[in-house]
Amino acid sequence: MSVRREDLLNLGTTREVERWECDIQDVDGFSASKSELHLFKSMDAMVEKNSKEMIDEITPEKLAENLAWDEIRIISRVDHDFFQTWSWDGRVFLMNSGGSHHFAASKYIAKRLNIEVPLSGRYRVHGINQVALESLTQDFEIFVMSSYHTHQMCFHRAMQSFKATYYWKDLPRPYTDQCAVFLPKAERRSAKVAEILHASAFQDLGRYLKDISTR
Structure with missing residues (x-):
């Protein structure tokens, strides 16, 4: 979807x-x-x-x-x-x-x-449009992940098994081997996945974009 x-x-x-x-x-x-x-x-x-x-x-x-x-x-x-x-x-x-x-x-x-x-x-x-960024980060935890097929499929199967909602979008050049994963904060299972990704030191793209947007 x-x-x-x-x-x-x-x-x-x-x-x-x-x-x-x-x-x-x-x-x-x-x-x-x-x-x-x-x-x-x-x-x-x-x-x-x-x-x-x-x-x-x-x-x-x-x-x-x-x-x-x-x-x-x-x-x-x-x-x-x-x-x-x-x-x-x-x-x-x-x-x-x-x-x-x-x-x-x-x-x-x-x-x-x-x-x-x-x-x-x-x-x-x-x-970076800070109003748009604030809107996105209010609704989603956003992480960077590998775009390689095997990595994506492993993540997809895990999310499917856990019945957690997520969305993804390819990143622009020069980061075409990576994608952004959006986890809805309002959904309990997705929020739990976000906790695990934070604990596992996955890059928090939302926080990163906020940091560079104020430079």
Whole structure:
């Protein structure tokens, strides 16, 4: 049985600024790159490791050469790439479709030359609707669980045997191997399962979302 909850549908918020302005040093990361982004703590580390030839000269000419790369579409196109922030994280990401190494090299050189590189484009800030979250957590205990089929089936059989109500929903990227399990507080058996999950140190997603929504 599926349940439609308006509070769950409205849990996320997005605020958009059409023409946001920043400097290249304000950008902390990318959405896409030929490099494995998760291996690097910063853009500088990525370009130092994988694109040394782009930063072999710390000169205005080398900076201009990198910035002229056509795949830096936040510069070379209008209304293509854009900026994005998740409010609980605070960093600014360039949602790009190319040009990550040349962009990182430009940032690297500009910082060392103390040259400003102004950028502008659409800016989306994602947050959590605290009213919707309060509504959800008032009615449910919410936990994180594995989405692997064998794990889900074991949990389902246990809940079926115990005759306890629960609902589940897949989590978004990058947590696609996990799901959220909703246990109605008003149902005695479901509340008992919630006690067991708390005691077993399952992640309390409701509490986690409340914590990050106030950052």
